[in-house]
Amino acid sequence: MTTSTDIEGNSGRRFVLAPNIAPDWQQTVWIFIGMSSVCLGIALVCTWFGFWPVLPFAGLEVITLGWALYASARRSLDREVIHVVDNTVIVEKGRGRVEERWEMDRTWTDVRLHQLSRRWDETRLELRSREQTLIIGAFLDADERRSLDRALRACVGPMARWGDDRPVSTTDSGEPGASWAPGIAPNAGEKTG
Structure with missing residues (x-):
């Protein structure tokens, strides 16, 4: 699997998540042509010598191979794009185009x-x-999920962790409760009024 991170202007980041499937569509077609040519060539030679039942099975193998390669190539188009811009977290998911989109408040997203x-060693990452x-x-x-978790925590949701049982990171002064995000006061989690 692959992930990439880009800086969007001065106030945002973009995370692009994609499966790491090596061959592109043209390579997949050439793999299919090569393997099916060998398989059908052997089946035709066997048919020539009278072993005709081999031919239907070879055809079934070629159809199954084509379906598997197509499914793999189609899966390589899956994308998840996470935009962290200003006060919004936008998540877009889709295959070749945006099919689903969610917006969350950046400050209150955990x-x-x-x-x-x-x-x-199996994990699940949630927003x-x-x-x-x-x-x-x-x-x-x-x-990769642990790495993405660290990267997202650095730019999403300082307010979501106030009042949580997880420890909030401290500043150089060592004050507990001091926020790690710039511009957030240490007492930002307290209710006013």
């Missing part, structure tokens, strides 16, 4: 990396804002 209990929960990076491996 990033959570859950360790799944049923599978060894949570109010009642909305969105799973992102499902096709990433565990290390």
